[in-house]
Amino acid sequence: MWPRLSPPLLTIAIFISNVYAHGGIAKFTVDGKQYKGIAPWEGDSPSPNNGPIRQVATNGPVKDLKSADIACGLDAQFAGGVADAKPGSALVFEWGNIGSKDGAWPHNVGPIMTYMALCKGSCTKFNGTDAQWFKIDQLGQKKDGTWYQGDLMAGKPITLSLPTDLPSGDYLLRHEIIALHLAESVGGAEFYPNCIQMRVTGGGSSTKQPDNTVSFPGAYKANDPGIRINASSLGLPQFY
Ligand SMILES: *[C@@H]1O[C@H](CO)[C@@H](O)[C@H](O)[C@H]1NC(C)=O
Ligand SMILES: *[C@@H]1O[C@H](CO)[C@@H](O)[C@H](O)[C@H]1NC(C)=O
Ligand SMILES: [Cu+2]
Numbered sequence: 685m686w687p688r689l690s691p692p693l694l695t696i697a698i699f700i701s702n703v704y705a706h707g708g709i710a711k712f713t714v715d716g717k718q719y720k721g722i723a724p725w726e727g728d729s730p731s732p733n734n735g736p737i738r739q740v741a742t743n744g745p746v747k748d749l750k751s752a753d754i755a756c757g758l759d760a761q762f763a764g765g766v767a768d769a770k771p772g773s774a775l776v777f778e779w780g781n782i783g784s785k786d787g788a789w790p791h792n793v794g795p796i797m798t799y800m801a802l803c804k805g806s807c808t809k810f811n812g813t814d815a816q817w818f819k820i821d822q823l824g825q826k827k828d829g830t831w832y833q834g835d836l837m838a839g840k841p842i843t844l845s846l847p848t849d850l851p852s853g854d855y856l857l858r859h860e861i862i863a864l865h866l867a868e869s870v871g872g873a874e875f876y877p878n879c880i881q882m883r884v885t886g887g888g889s890s891t892k893q894p895d896n897t898v899s900f901p902g903a904y905k906a907n908d909p910g911i912r913i914n915a916s917s918l919g920l921p922q923f924y
Pocket of ligand 1: 762812
């Protein structure tokens with residue numbers, strides 16, 4: 685039998701579920717090799733972190749687009765490792781609602797963006813705020829109006845490939861969910877950027893940067909039409 689919650693307790697329970705209705709990358713796989721995300725809010729505290737995924741401080745979102753956190757996530761730390769890849773590598777991203785252990789990602793509205801930037805020197809000491817990012821992928825809505833982000837909520841991974849013409853080099857990969865469920869007011873959108881340190885071999889030796897690069901902070905503004913948006917006016921069946 686379920687315990688009956690008195691109204692004050694009910695309020696607290698709802699409050700807590702809001703606080704923890706966030707998450708991060710649970711697993712990242714490149715060409716079959718899997719790396720685990722680091723979730724300090726789940727008790728993970730690898731020290732040193734020899735994996736390629738930069739550890740963030742909490743499972744919460746970045747809200748301030750002027751903060752350095754928009755580059756790689758809340759108080760993102762350098763990681764000690766790099767993930768080996770090649771042009772065209774198959775990437776798999778699994779997200780979790782980390783707060784309920786091994787739970788699914790909790791939101792289903794808003795795009796998933798993936799950027800890369802050449803590290804100047806080793807990625808293990810390269811700050812994402814100094815990067816010139818180019819976008820390699822974006823996943824928005826499907827034909828039926830639902831968002832690819834909903835696949836993560838259903839426990840499914842997001843898959844994509846590195847560009848096939850990517851030159852060799854050390855890169856930061858910036859994989860980001862923009863959750864728009866509260867985005868009807870300025871500052872309501874939730875940003876969940878994650879950075880992964882990669883070494884690409886077997887590509888060309890060009891060091892020419894793509895023409896269109898952006899910086900974080902800088903690329904997004906709180907009033908951008910895709911950032912301040914009433915996503916429920918898009919007529920979605922369920923909305924979180
Ligand atoms: C990256 O630079 C920002 C802005 O200067 C700083 O706040 C942050 O601590 C730096 N990150 C690391 C891991 O040093
Ligand atoms: C957002 O859109 C929904 C559906 O069209 C509407 O009911 C709601 O009032 C809108 N919210 C705001 C803040 O405009
Ligand atoms: Cu959230």
